[in-house]
Amino acid sequence: MATTELAITISDAEWRVMRIVWTLKEADSRTIIDLLEQQHDWKPATIKTLIGRLVKKGALATTKNGRQFIYTPLIDEQSAMDTALISELNQMCAMHRGTSLAHVLDQLELSHDDVENLIDVLQQKLPTAPTMVACDCLPEDCERSC
Amino acid sequence: MATTELAITISDAEWRVMRIVWTLKEADSRTIIDLLEQQHDWKPATIKTLIGRLVKKGALATTKNGRQFIYTPLIDEQSAMDTALISELNQMCAMHRGTSLAHVLDQLELSHDDVENLIDVLQQKLPTAPTMVACDCLPEDCERSC
DNA sequence: TTCTTTCGTTTACGGATGTAAACTCAGTTT
DNA sequence: AAACTGAGTTTACATCCGTAAACGAAAGAA
Incomplete structure:
Protein backbone atom coordinates (compact mmCIF):
# COMPACT_ATOMS: atom_id res chain seq x y z
CA MET A 1 0.00 0.00 0.00
CA ALA A 2 1.00 3.59 -0.41
CA THR A 3 -0.69 5.48 2.42
CA THR A 4 0.99 5.14 5.78
CA GLU A 5 -1.82 4.95 8.35
CA LEU A 6 -0.09 6.74 11.21
CA ALA A 7 -2.80 5.97 13.75
CA ILE A 8 -5.42 8.69 13.85
CA THR A 9 -5.68 10.40 17.21
CA ILE A 10 -9.07 11.57 18.36
CA SER A 11 -9.27 14.21 21.06
CA ASP A 12 -11.73 14.16 23.94
CA ALA A 13 -14.16 16.57 22.33
CA GLU A 14 -13.88 14.77 19.01
CA TRP A 15 -14.84 11.52 20.69
CA ARG A 16 -18.25 12.99 21.42
CA VAL A 17 -18.82 13.60 17.74
CA MET A 18 -17.58 10.19 16.71
CA ARG A 19 -19.87 8.49 19.21
CA ILE A 20 -22.87 10.15 17.62
CA VAL A 21 -21.86 9.08 14.15
CA TRP A 22 -20.90 5.60 15.24
CA THR A 23 -24.24 5.13 16.88
CA LEU A 24 -26.29 6.49 13.98
CA LYS A 25 -24.01 4.86 11.37
CA GLU A 26 -24.35 8.05 9.35
CA ALA A 27 -25.57 11.56 10.00
CA ASP A 28 -25.69 15.02 8.51
CA SER A 29 -24.29 17.98 10.40
CA ARG A 30 -27.74 19.23 11.35
CA THR A 31 -28.37 16.02 13.27
CA ILE A 32 -24.95 15.95 14.89
CA ILE A 33 -25.22 19.55 15.98
CA ASP A 34 -28.73 19.14 17.36
CA LEU A 35 -27.81 16.07 19.37
CA LEU A 36 -24.57 17.49 20.76
CA GLU A 37 -26.16 20.77 21.74
CA GLN A 38 -28.39 18.76 24.04
CA GLN A 39 -25.45 17.06 25.74
CA HIS A 40 -22.98 19.94 25.99
CA ASP A 41 -22.76 23.67 26.19
CA TRP A 42 -21.32 23.80 22.73
CA LYS A 43 -22.21 26.39 20.14
CA PRO A 44 -22.98 25.07 16.66
CA ALA A 45 -19.75 26.70 15.48
CA THR A 46 -17.75 24.59 17.90
CA ILE A 47 -19.31 21.40 16.66
CA LYS A 48 -18.69 22.40 13.07
CA THR A 49 -15.03 22.81 13.88
CA LEU A 50 -14.87 19.37 15.44
CA ILE A 51 -16.57 17.78 12.45
CA GLY A 52 -14.19 19.56 10.12
CA ARG A 53 -11.16 18.37 12.02
CA LEU A 54 -12.39 14.80 12.05
CA VAL A 55 -12.88 14.89 8.29
CA LYS A 56 -9.39 16.30 7.82
CA LYS A 57 -7.97 13.63 10.10
CA GLY A 58 -9.65 10.95 8.06
CA ALA A 59 -11.93 9.76 10.84
CA LEU A 60 -15.11 10.72 9.00
CA ALA A 61 -16.02 10.35 5.34
CA THR A 62 -18.30 12.77 3.52
CA THR A 63 -20.89 12.03 0.88
CA LYS A 64 -22.52 14.93 -0.88
CA ASN A 65 -26.27 14.89 -0.42
CA GLY A 66 -27.84 17.89 -2.09
CA ARG A 67 -26.79 21.00 -0.25
CA GLN A 68 -25.08 19.17 2.58
CA PHE A 69 -22.93 16.22 3.50
CA ILE A 70 -23.61 12.93 5.10
CA TYR A 71 -20.87 11.86 7.45
CA THR A 72 -19.89 8.25 8.01
CA PRO A 73 -17.17 6.77 10.23
CA LEU A 74 -13.94 5.76 8.54
CA ILE A 75 -12.60 4.11 11.62
CA ASP A 76 -14.09 1.33 13.66
CA GLU A 77 -15.50 2.20 17.06
CA GLN A 78 -14.40 -0.93 18.85
CA SER A 79 -10.90 -0.68 17.41
CA ALA A 80 -10.65 2.94 18.45
CA MET A 81 -11.74 2.02 21.95
CA ASP A 82 -9.34 -0.89 22.21
CA THR A 83 -6.44 1.19 20.97
CA ALA A 84 -7.17 4.02 23.35
CA LEU A 85 -7.42 1.72 26.33
CA ILE A 86 -4.28 -0.22 25.50
CA SER A 87 -2.35 3.00 24.96
CA GLU A 88 -3.45 4.30 28.30
CA LEU A 89 -2.42 1.09 30.01
CA ASN A 90 0.91 0.97 28.23
CA GLN A 91 1.72 4.29 29.74
CA MET A 92 1.50 2.85 33.22
CA MET B 1 -10.85 21.70 54.02
CA ALA B 2 -9.76 24.84 52.18
CA THR B 3 -7.83 23.60 49.14
CA THR B 4 -10.00 22.44 46.29
CA GLU B 5 -8.22 19.45 44.76
CA LEU B 6 -9.42 19.83 41.18
CA ALA B 7 -7.87 16.55 40.03
CA ILE B 8 -4.32 17.00 38.82
CA THR B 9 -3.84 16.02 35.20
CA ILE B 10 -0.57 14.43 34.19
CA SER B 11 0.45 14.48 30.55
CA ASP B 12 2.01 11.55 28.72
CA ALA B 13 5.56 12.79 29.06
CA GLU B 14 4.99 13.70 32.69
CA TRP B 15 3.88 10.15 33.41
CA ARG B 16 7.39 8.96 32.59
CA VAL B 17 8.80 11.21 35.26
CA MET B 18 6.20 10.23 37.82
CA ARG B 19 6.86 6.55 37.24
CA ILE B 20 10.51 7.03 38.08
CA VAL B 21 9.72 8.87 41.29
CA TRP B 22 6.96 6.48 42.26
CA THR B 23 9.28 3.55 41.81
CA LEU B 24 12.18 5.07 43.70
CA LYS B 25 9.89 6.68 46.32
CA GLU B 26 12.13 9.73 46.13
CA ALA B 27 14.83 10.99 43.81
CA ASP B 28 16.94 14.02 43.00
CA SER B 29 16.90 15.53 39.54
CA ARG B 30 20.29 14.05 38.68
CA THR B 31 18.88 10.56 39.12
CA ILE B 32 15.65 11.28 37.27
CA ILE B 33 17.50 12.83 34.36
CA ASP B 34 20.03 9.99 34.14
CA LEU B 35 17.35 7.33 34.15
CA LEU B 36 15.09 9.06 31.64
CA GLU B 37 17.93 9.80 29.25
CA GLN B 38 18.40 6.05 28.99
CA GLN B 39 14.77 5.47 28.08
CA HIS B 40 14.08 8.39 25.78
CA ASP B 41 15.75 10.79 23.43
CA TRP B 42 15.16 13.61 25.82
CA LYS B 43 17.67 16.33 26.55
CA PRO B 44 18.25 17.12 30.22
CA ALA B 45 16.54 20.46 29.65
CA THR B 46 13.37 18.70 28.58
CA ILE B 47 13.32 16.59 31.70
CA LYS B 48 13.93 19.62 33.86
CA THR B 49 10.88 21.26 32.32
CA LEU B 50 8.75 18.23 33.04
CA ILE B 51 9.91 18.09 36.65
CA GLY B 52 9.21 21.78 37.05
CA ARG B 53 5.71 21.44 35.68
CA LEU B 54 4.96 18.51 37.95
CA VAL B 55 6.06 20.49 40.97
CA LYS B 56 3.92 23.43 39.93
CA LYS B 57 0.96 21.11 39.38
CA GLY B 58 1.37 19.71 42.86
CA ALA B 59 2.23 16.21 41.74
CA LEU B 60 5.72 16.29 43.21
CA ALA B 61 6.95 17.71 46.51
CA THR B 62 10.42 19.17 46.96
CA THR B 63 12.69 18.93 49.95
CA LYS B 64 15.85 20.98 49.97
CA ASN B 65 18.89 18.77 50.35
CA GLY B 66 22.04 20.86 50.25
CA ARG B 67 22.43 22.33 46.79
CA GLN B 68 19.56 20.42 45.25
CA PHE B 69 16.08 19.10 45.81
CA ILE B 70 14.72 15.71 46.57
CA TYR B 71 11.45 15.04 44.81
CA THR B 72 8.70 12.89 46.27
CA PRO B 73 5.26 12.01 44.90
CA LEU B 74 2.32 13.96 46.25
CA ILE B 75 -0.19 11.77 44.50
CA ASP B 76 -0.67 8.06 44.75
CA GLU B 77 0.36 5.94 41.78
CA GLN B 78 -2.45 3.45 41.99
CA SER B 79 -5.03 6.21 42.35
CA ALA B 80 -3.60 8.07 39.39
CA MET B 81 -3.76 4.91 37.32
CA ASP B 82 -7.30 4.10 38.37
CA THR B 83 -8.48 7.62 37.65
CA ALA B 84 -6.84 7.72 34.24
CA LEU B 85 -8.33 4.39 33.22
CA ILE B 86 -11.81 5.23 34.43
CA SER B 87 -11.70 8.59 32.69
CA GLU B 88 -10.70 6.95 29.45
CA LEU B 89 -13.52 4.43 29.76
CA ASN B 90 -16.06 7.07 30.65
CA GLN B 91 -15.32 8.75 27.39
CA MET B 92 -16.47 5.70 25.48
C1' DT C 1 38.84 34.78 45.48
C1' DT C 2 37.90 33.71 40.87
C1' DC C 3 36.52 30.10 37.62
C1' DT C 4 33.58 26.34 36.72
C1' DT C 5 29.99 23.19 37.25
C1' DT C 6 25.39 22.29 37.99
C1' DC C 7 20.67 23.12 39.72
C1' DG C 8 16.52 25.16 39.30
C1' DT C 9 14.06 28.89 36.69
C1' DT C 10 12.72 31.65 32.74
C1' DT C 11 11.85 32.03 28.04
C1' DA C 12 10.77 29.98 23.45
C1' DC C 13 8.22 27.95 19.94
C1' DG C 14 5.38 24.95 16.96
C1' DG C 15 1.46 21.91 17.06
C1' DA C 16 -2.88 20.16 19.21
C1' DT C 17 -7.13 21.25 21.51
C1' DG C 18 -11.31 23.67 23.20
C1' DT C 19 -14.09 27.12 21.95
C1' DA C 20 -16.27 30.08 18.67
C1' DA C 21 -17.10 34.13 15.43
C1' DA C 22 -16.91 35.50 10.62
C1' DC C 23 -17.22 34.51 5.91
C1' DT C 24 -18.44 32.30 1.40
C1' DC C 25 -21.39 30.09 -1.47
C1' DA C 26 -25.26 27.56 -3.27
C1' DG C 27 -29.79 26.48 -3.06
C1' DT C 28 -34.56 28.53 -1.29
C1' DT C 29 -38.11 32.03 -0.77
C1' DT C 30 -40.52 36.05 -2.29
C1' DA D 1 -34.05 38.24 -10.03
C1' DA D 2 -33.10 39.83 -5.28
C1' DA D 3 -32.90 38.53 -0.64
C1' DC D 4 -32.27 35.04 2.61
C1' DT D 5 -30.76 30.92 4.89
C1' DG D 6 -28.06 27.39 6.18
C1' DA D 7 -23.88 24.20 5.27
C1' DG D 8 -19.16 24.04 5.09
C1' DT D 9 -14.64 26.79 5.38
C1' DT D 10 -11.45 30.20 7.26
C1' DT D 11 -9.72 32.70 10.85
C1' DA D 12 -9.01 33.49 15.88
C1' DC D 13 -7.23 32.86 20.19
C1' DA D 14 -5.89 31.12 24.81
C1' DT D 15 -4.01 27.03 26.91
C1' DC D 16 -1.59 22.72 27.11
C1' DC D 17 2.08 19.84 25.66
C1' DG D 18 6.54 18.27 23.73
C1' DT D 19 10.85 19.84 23.25
C1' DA D 20 14.68 22.55 24.51
C1' DA D 21 17.99 26.59 24.87
C1' DA D 22 19.42 30.33 27.89
C1' DC D 23 20.09 32.30 32.29
C1' DG D 24 21.03 33.22 37.23
C1' DA D 25 22.65 31.75 41.58
C1' DA D 26 25.08 28.75 44.58
C1' DA D 27 28.51 25.32 45.58
C1' DG D 28 32.90 23.36 44.62
C1' DA D 29 37.54 23.66 42.48
C1' DA D 30 41.73 26.03 41.56
Whole structure:
Protein backbone atom coordinates (compact mmCIF):
# COMPACT_ATOMS: atom_id res chain seq x y z
CA MET A 1 0.00 0.00 0.00
CA ALA A 2 1.00 3.59 -0.41
CA THR A 3 -0.69 5.48 2.42
CA THR A 4 0.99 5.14 5.78
CA GLU A 5 -1.82 4.95 8.35
CA LEU A 6 -0.09 6.74 11.21
CA ALA A 7 -2.80 5.97 13.75
CA ILE A 8 -5.42 8.69 13.85
CA THR A 9 -5.68 10.40 17.21
CA ILE A 10 -9.07 11.57 18.36
CA SER A 11 -9.27 14.21 21.06
CA ASP A 12 -11.73 14.16 23.94
CA ALA A 13 -14.16 16.57 22.33
CA GLU A 14 -13.88 14.77 19.01
CA TRP A 15 -14.84 11.52 20.69
CA ARG A 16 -18.25 12.99 21.42
CA VAL A 17 -18.82 13.60 17.74
CA MET A 18 -17.58 10.19 16.71
CA ARG A 19 -19.87 8.49 19.21
CA ILE A 20 -22.87 10.15 17.62
CA VAL A 21 -21.86 9.08 14.15
CA TRP A 22 -20.90 5.60 15.24
CA THR A 23 -24.24 5.13 16.88
CA LEU A 24 -26.29 6.49 13.98
CA LYS A 25 -24.01 4.86 11.37
CA GLU A 26 -24.35 8.05 9.35
CA ALA A 27 -25.57 11.56 10.00
CA ASP A 28 -25.69 15.02 8.51
CA SER A 29 -24.29 17.98 10.40
CA ARG A 30 -27.74 19.23 11.35
CA THR A 31 -28.37 16.02 13.27
CA ILE A 32 -24.95 15.95 14.89
CA ILE A 33 -25.22 19.55 15.98
CA ASP A 34 -28.73 19.14 17.36
CA LEU A 35 -27.81 16.07 19.37
CA LEU A 36 -24.57 17.49 20.76
CA GLU A 37 -26.16 20.77 21.74
CA GLN A 38 -28.39 18.76 24.04
CA GLN A 39 -25.45 17.06 25.74
CA HIS A 40 -22.98 19.94 25.99
CA ASP A 41 -22.76 23.67 26.19
CA TRP A 42 -21.32 23.80 22.73
CA LYS A 43 -22.21 26.39 20.14
CA PRO A 44 -22.98 25.07 16.66
CA ALA A 45 -19.75 26.70 15.48
CA THR A 46 -17.75 24.59 17.90
CA ILE A 47 -19.31 21.40 16.66
CA LYS A 48 -18.69 22.40 13.07
CA THR A 49 -15.03 22.81 13.88
CA LEU A 50 -14.87 19.37 15.44
CA ILE A 51 -16.57 17.78 12.45
CA GLY A 52 -14.19 19.56 10.12
CA ARG A 53 -11.16 18.37 12.02
CA LEU A 54 -12.39 14.80 12.05
CA VAL A 55 -12.88 14.89 8.29
CA LYS A 56 -9.39 16.30 7.82
CA LYS A 57 -7.97 13.63 10.10
CA GLY A 58 -9.65 10.95 8.06
CA ALA A 59 -11.93 9.76 10.84
CA LEU A 60 -15.11 10.72 9.00
CA ALA A 61 -16.02 10.35 5.34
CA THR A 62 -18.30 12.77 3.52
CA THR A 63 -20.89 12.03 0.88
CA LYS A 64 -22.52 14.93 -0.88
CA ASN A 65 -26.27 14.89 -0.42
CA GLY A 66 -27.84 17.89 -2.09
CA ARG A 67 -26.79 21.00 -0.25
CA GLN A 68 -25.08 19.17 2.58
CA PHE A 69 -22.93 16.22 3.50
CA ILE A 70 -23.61 12.93 5.10
CA TYR A 71 -20.87 11.86 7.45
CA THR A 72 -19.89 8.25 8.01
CA PRO A 73 -17.17 6.77 10.23
CA LEU A 74 -13.94 5.76 8.54
CA ILE A 75 -12.60 4.11 11.62
CA ASP A 76 -14.09 1.33 13.66
CA GLU A 77 -15.50 2.20 17.06
CA GLN A 78 -14.40 -0.93 18.85
CA SER A 79 -10.90 -0.68 17.41
CA ALA A 80 -10.65 2.94 18.45
CA MET A 81 -11.74 2.02 21.95
CA ASP A 82 -9.34 -0.89 22.21
CA THR A 83 -6.44 1.19 20.97
CA ALA A 84 -7.17 4.02 23.35
CA LEU A 85 -7.42 1.72 26.33
CA ILE A 86 -4.28 -0.22 25.50
CA SER A 87 -2.35 3.00 24.96
CA GLU A 88 -3.45 4.30 28.30
CA LEU A 89 -2.42 1.09 30.01
CA ASN A 90 0.91 0.97 28.23
CA GLN A 91 1.72 4.29 29.74
CA MET A 92 1.50 2.85 33.22
CA CYS A 93 3.72 0.59 35.26
CA ALA A 94 3.20 -2.95 34.01
CA MET A 95 3.36 -4.30 37.53
CA HIS A 96 0.35 -2.34 38.71
CA ARG A 97 -1.90 -2.71 35.69
CA GLY A 98 -3.64 -5.76 37.08
CA THR A 99 -4.61 -4.01 40.30
CA SER A 100 -5.87 -1.01 38.40
CA LEU A 101 -7.98 -3.16 36.15
CA ALA A 102 -9.41 -4.89 39.19
CA HIS A 103 -10.45 -1.55 40.62
CA VAL A 104 -11.95 -0.54 37.32
CA LEU A 105 -13.86 -3.76 36.81
CA ASP A 106 -15.13 -3.46 40.33
CA GLN A 107 -16.51 0.03 39.81
CA LEU A 108 -17.71 -0.26 36.25
CA GLU A 109 -21.23 -1.21 35.32
CA LEU A 110 -21.06 -4.28 33.14
CA SER A 111 -23.75 -6.49 31.73
CA HIS A 112 -24.13 -10.05 32.88
CA ASP A 113 -22.96 -11.29 29.51
CA ASP A 114 -19.93 -9.05 29.60
CA VAL A 115 -18.95 -10.26 33.03
CA GLU A 116 -19.26 -13.87 31.92
CA ASN A 117 -17.27 -13.17 28.82
CA LEU A 118 -14.56 -11.47 30.83
CA ILE A 119 -14.35 -14.36 33.24
CA ASP A 120 -14.03 -16.60 30.26
CA VAL A 121 -11.17 -14.65 28.79
CA LEU A 122 -9.38 -14.64 32.10
CA GLN A 123 -9.93 -18.32 32.73
CA GLN A 124 -8.31 -18.92 29.37
CA LYS A 125 -5.25 -16.98 30.42
CA LEU A 126 -4.89 -18.55 33.82
CA PRO A 127 -2.85 -21.61 32.75
CA THR A 128 -0.21 -19.60 30.94
CA ALA A 129 -0.13 -16.59 33.21
CA PRO A 130 3.39 -15.81 34.47
CA THR A 131 4.13 -15.85 38.17
CA MET A 132 4.70 -12.16 38.12
CA VAL A 133 4.96 -9.15 35.85
CA ALA A 134 7.93 -6.95 36.62
CA CYS A 135 7.93 -3.20 37.04
CA ASP A 136 9.05 -1.53 33.83
CA CYS A 137 9.50 2.00 35.11
CA LEU A 138 13.27 1.98 35.27
CA PRO A 139 15.77 1.19 32.50
CA GLU A 140 16.49 -2.50 31.92
CA ASP A 141 19.99 -2.43 33.31
CA CYS A 142 19.07 -0.49 36.41
CA GLU A 143 19.91 -2.37 39.58
CA ARG A 144 17.06 -0.74 41.50
CA SER A 145 13.46 -1.91 41.13
CA CYS A 146 10.22 -1.73 43.00
CA MET B 1 -10.85 21.70 54.02
CA ALA B 2 -9.76 24.84 52.18
CA THR B 3 -7.83 23.60 49.14
CA THR B 4 -10.00 22.44 46.29
CA GLU B 5 -8.22 19.45 44.76
CA LEU B 6 -9.42 19.83 41.18
CA ALA B 7 -7.87 16.55 40.03
CA ILE B 8 -4.32 17.00 38.82
CA THR B 9 -3.84 16.02 35.20
CA ILE B 10 -0.57 14.43 34.19
CA SER B 11 0.45 14.48 30.55
CA ASP B 12 2.01 11.55 28.72
CA ALA B 13 5.56 12.79 29.06
CA GLU B 14 4.99 13.70 32.69
CA TRP B 15 3.88 10.15 33.41
CA ARG B 16 7.39 8.96 32.59
CA VAL B 17 8.80 11.21 35.26
CA MET B 18 6.20 10.23 37.82
CA ARG B 19 6.86 6.55 37.24
CA ILE B 20 10.51 7.03 38.08
CA VAL B 21 9.72 8.87 41.29
CA TRP B 22 6.96 6.48 42.26
CA THR B 23 9.28 3.55 41.81
CA LEU B 24 12.18 5.07 43.70
CA LYS B 25 9.89 6.68 46.32
CA GLU B 26 12.13 9.73 46.13
CA ALA B 27 14.83 10.99 43.81
CA ASP B 28 16.94 14.02 43.00
CA SER B 29 16.90 15.53 39.54
CA ARG B 30 20.29 14.05 38.68
CA THR B 31 18.88 10.56 39.12
CA ILE B 32 15.65 11.28 37.27
CA ILE B 33 17.50 12.83 34.36
CA ASP B 34 20.03 9.99 34.14
CA LEU B 35 17.35 7.33 34.15
CA LEU B 36 15.09 9.06 31.64
CA GLU B 37 17.93 9.80 29.25
CA GLN B 38 18.40 6.05 28.99
CA GLN B 39 14.77 5.47 28.08
CA HIS B 40 14.08 8.39 25.78
CA ASP B 41 15.75 10.79 23.43
CA TRP B 42 15.16 13.61 25.82
CA LYS B 43 17.67 16.33 26.55
CA PRO B 44 18.25 17.12 30.22
CA ALA B 45 16.54 20.46 29.65
CA THR B 46 13.37 18.70 28.58
CA ILE B 47 13.32 16.59 31.70
CA LYS B 48 13.93 19.62 33.86
CA THR B 49 10.88 21.26 32.32
CA LEU B 50 8.75 18.23 33.04
CA ILE B 51 9.91 18.09 36.65
CA GLY B 52 9.21 21.78 37.05
CA ARG B 53 5.71 21.44 35.68
CA LEU B 54 4.96 18.51 37.95
CA VAL B 55 6.06 20.49 40.97
CA LYS B 56 3.92 23.43 39.93
CA LYS B 57 0.96 21.11 39.38
CA GLY B 58 1.37 19.71 42.86
CA ALA B 59 2.23 16.21 41.74
CA LEU B 60 5.72 16.29 43.21
CA ALA B 61 6.95 17.71 46.51
CA THR B 62 10.42 19.17 46.96
CA THR B 63 12.69 18.93 49.95
CA LYS B 64 15.85 20.98 49.97
CA ASN B 65 18.89 18.77 50.35
CA GLY B 66 22.04 20.86 50.25
CA ARG B 67 22.43 22.33 46.79
CA GLN B 68 19.56 20.42 45.25
CA PHE B 69 16.08 19.10 45.81
CA ILE B 70 14.72 15.71 46.57
CA TYR B 71 11.45 15.04 44.81
CA THR B 72 8.70 12.89 46.27
CA PRO B 73 5.26 12.01 44.90
CA LEU B 74 2.32 13.96 46.25
CA ILE B 75 -0.19 11.77 44.50
CA ASP B 76 -0.67 8.06 44.75
CA GLU B 77 0.36 5.94 41.78
CA GLN B 78 -2.45 3.45 41.99
CA SER B 79 -5.03 6.21 42.35
CA ALA B 80 -3.60 8.07 39.39
CA MET B 81 -3.76 4.91 37.32
CA ASP B 82 -7.30 4.10 38.37
CA THR B 83 -8.48 7.62 37.65
CA ALA B 84 -6.84 7.72 34.24
CA LEU B 85 -8.33 4.39 33.22
CA ILE B 86 -11.81 5.23 34.43
CA SER B 87 -11.70 8.59 32.69
CA GLU B 88 -10.70 6.95 29.45
CA LEU B 89 -13.52 4.43 29.76
CA ASN B 90 -16.06 7.07 30.65
CA GLN B 91 -15.32 8.75 27.39
CA MET B 92 -16.47 5.70 25.48
CA CYS B 93 -19.86 4.20 24.78
CA ALA B 94 -20.99 2.37 27.91
CA MET B 95 -22.43 -0.42 25.85
CA HIS B 96 -19.10 -1.36 24.32
CA ARG B 97 -16.84 -1.02 27.33
CA GLY B 98 -17.17 -4.64 28.27
CA THR B 99 -16.02 -5.85 24.88
CA SER B 100 -13.13 -3.48 24.88
CA LEU B 101 -12.02 -4.65 28.30
CA ALA B 102 -12.24 -8.22 27.10
CA HIS B 103 -9.92 -7.42 24.22
CA VAL B 104 -7.56 -5.63 26.53
CA LEU B 105 -7.49 -8.38 29.14
CA ASP B 106 -6.89 -10.87 26.38
CA GLN B 107 -3.88 -9.02 25.04
CA LEU B 108 -2.37 -7.77 28.27
CA GLU B 109 0.29 -9.63 30.18
CA LEU B 110 -1.04 -10.27 33.66
CA SER B 111 0.38 -12.25 36.53
CA HIS B 112 -1.30 -15.40 37.71
CA ASP B 113 -2.33 -13.68 40.92
CA ASP B 114 -3.77 -10.74 39.04
CA VAL B 115 -5.81 -13.00 36.81
CA GLU B 116 -7.17 -14.84 39.81
CA ASN B 117 -7.97 -11.61 41.55
CA LEU B 118 -9.74 -10.28 38.48
CA ILE B 119 -11.81 -13.42 38.17
CA ASP B 120 -12.69 -12.99 41.79
CA VAL B 121 -13.85 -9.45 41.34
CA LEU B 122 -15.95 -10.44 38.37
CA GLN B 123 -17.47 -13.44 40.07
CA GLN B 124 -18.54 -11.09 42.82
CA LYS B 125 -20.32 -8.88 40.32
CA LEU B 126 -22.02 -11.66 38.45
CA PRO B 127 -25.10 -11.97 40.69
CA THR B 128 -25.98 -8.31 40.54
CA ALA B 129 -24.93 -7.63 36.97
CA PRO B 130 -27.73 -6.07 34.90
CA THR B 131 -29.02 -7.83 31.82
CA MET B 132 -27.64 -5.14 29.63
CA VAL B 133 -25.94 -1.78 29.69
CA ALA B 134 -27.46 0.71 27.30
CA CYS B 135 -25.64 2.87 24.81
CA ASP B 136 -25.18 6.37 26.22
CA CYS B 137 -24.00 8.12 23.09
CA LEU B 138 -27.24 9.93 22.31
CA PRO B 139 -29.25 12.27 24.56
CA GLU B 140 -31.62 10.60 27.00
CA ASP B 141 -34.78 11.63 25.24
CA CYS B 142 -33.59 10.63 21.80
CA GLU B 143 -35.83 8.03 20.20
CA ARG B 144 -32.95 6.54 18.23
CA SER B 145 -30.44 4.17 19.83
CA CYS B 146 -27.91 1.60 18.79
C1' DT C 1 38.84 34.78 45.48
C1' DT C 2 37.90 33.71 40.87
C1' DC C 3 36.52 30.10 37.62
C1' DT C 4 33.58 26.34 36.72
C1' DT C 5 29.99 23.19 37.25
C1' DT C 6 25.39 22.29 37.99
C1' DC C 7 20.67 23.12 39.72
C1' DG C 8 16.52 25.16 39.30
C1' DT C 9 14.06 28.89 36.69
C1' DT C 10 12.72 31.65 32.74
C1' DT C 11 11.85 32.03 28.04
C1' DA C 12 10.77 29.98 23.45
C1' DC C 13 8.22 27.95 19.94
C1' DG C 14 5.38 24.95 16.96
C1' DG C 15 1.46 21.91 17.06
C1' DA C 16 -2.88 20.16 19.21
C1' DT C 17 -7.13 21.25 21.51
C1' DG C 18 -11.31 23.67 23.20
C1' DT C 19 -14.09 27.12 21.95
C1' DA C 20 -16.27 30.08 18.67
C1' DA C 21 -17.10 34.13 15.43
C1' DA C 22 -16.91 35.50 10.62
C1' DC C 23 -17.22 34.51 5.91
C1' DT C 24 -18.44 32.30 1.40
C1' DC C 25 -21.39 30.09 -1.47
C1' DA C 26 -25.26 27.56 -3.27
C1' DG C 27 -29.79 26.48 -3.06
C1' DT C 28 -34.56 28.53 -1.29
C1' DT C 29 -38.11 32.03 -0.77
C1' DT C 30 -40.52 36.05 -2.29
C1' DA D 1 -34.05 38.24 -10.03
C1' DA D 2 -33.10 39.83 -5.28
C1' DA D 3 -32.90 38.53 -0.64
C1' DC D 4 -32.27 35.04 2.61
C1' DT D 5 -30.76 30.92 4.89
C1' DG D 6 -28.06 27.39 6.18
C1' DA D 7 -23.88 24.20 5.27
C1' DG D 8 -19.16 24.04 5.09
C1' DT D 9 -14.64 26.79 5.38
C1' DT D 10 -11.45 30.20 7.26
C1' DT D 11 -9.72 32.70 10.85
C1' DA D 12 -9.01 33.49 15.88
C1' DC D 13 -7.23 32.86 20.19
C1' DA D 14 -5.89 31.12 24.81
C1' DT D 15 -4.01 27.03 26.91
C1' DC D 16 -1.59 22.72 27.11
C1' DC D 17 2.08 19.84 25.66
C1' DG D 18 6.54 18.27 23.73
C1' DT D 19 10.85 19.84 23.25
C1' DA D 20 14.68 22.55 24.51
C1' DA D 21 17.99 26.59 24.87
C1' DA D 22 19.42 30.33 27.89
C1' DC D 23 20.09 32.30 32.29
C1' DG D 24 21.03 33.22 37.23
C1' DA D 25 22.65 31.75 41.58
C1' DA D 26 25.08 28.75 44.58
C1' DA D 27 28.51 25.32 45.58
C1' DG D 28 32.90 23.36 44.62
C1' DA D 29 37.54 23.66 42.48
C1' DA D 30 41.73 26.03 41.56
